[in-house]
Amino acid sequence: MNDTYGHIEGDTLLHEVGKVLRSSFRESDVLGRVGGDEFLLLLKNIDLEVALDKLEQVKRQLAAVKVGSQGKALSVSMGVYVPEDDDLAYRDVFVKADEALYRAKRSGKNRICVHGR
Incomplete structure (x- = not known):
C-alpha cells in the first residue's frame, strides 16, 4: 500500500x-x-x-x-485454515493459512480461500 x-x-x-x-x-x-x-x-x-x-x-x-x-474500492484476499488438532504449533497453523492466502491472491484477489478446500 x-x-x-x-x-x-x-x-x-x-x-x-x-x-x-x-x-x-x-x-x-x-x-x-x-x-x-x-x-x-x-x-x-x-x-x-x-x-x-x-x-x-x-x-x-x-x-x-x-x-x-480516484476513490478505488479496497479489495482484500483472505486465507483460512481450521486445524483439526488442537496441539498444532502456531507456525504450522500460520503456514497453512498463509498458503490459503496466496491461493486467494493468485485466484484473482478479493476472495476468501480455505486451506484444503
Missing part, C-alpha cells in the same frame, strides 16, 4: 482496516498485523461457516473504504 499510495495514505488505510477488524470480532479473538498489508486473525471456538460469514461481512465493509485520489 505504501509503495502505491504513499505512507500517509497507506497508514490511513491500515488504520481503517484495523478499525473494521476490531469492530467485527470478539474481544477473545486475536488480531494482528504480520507485515506490510497482511493481518492475522486467530478465532477460537467458532464454526467455520460462522467465521466465513464474518469474513464476508468484513470484505464488504472494507470494499466501502476508498483508496487513493
Whole structure:
C-alpha cells in the first residue's frame, strides 16, 4: 500500500482496516498485523461457516473504504485454515493459512480461500 499510495495514505488505510477488524470480532479473538498489508486473525471456538460469514461481512465493509485520489474500492484476499488438532504449533497453523492466502491472491484477489478446500 505504501509503495502505491504513499505512507500517509497507506497508514490511513491500515488504520481503517484495523478499525473494521476490531469492530467485527470478539474481544477473545486475536488480531494482528504480520507485515506490510497482511493481518492475522486467530478465532477460537467458532464454526467455520460462522467465521466465513464474518469474513464476508468484513470484505464488504472494507470494499466501502476508498483508496487513493480516484476513490478505488479496497479489495482484500483472505486465507483460512481450521486445524483439526488442537496441539498444532502456531507456525504450522500460520503456514497453512498463509498458503490459503496466496491461493486467494493468485485466484484473482478479493476472495476468501480455505486451506484444503
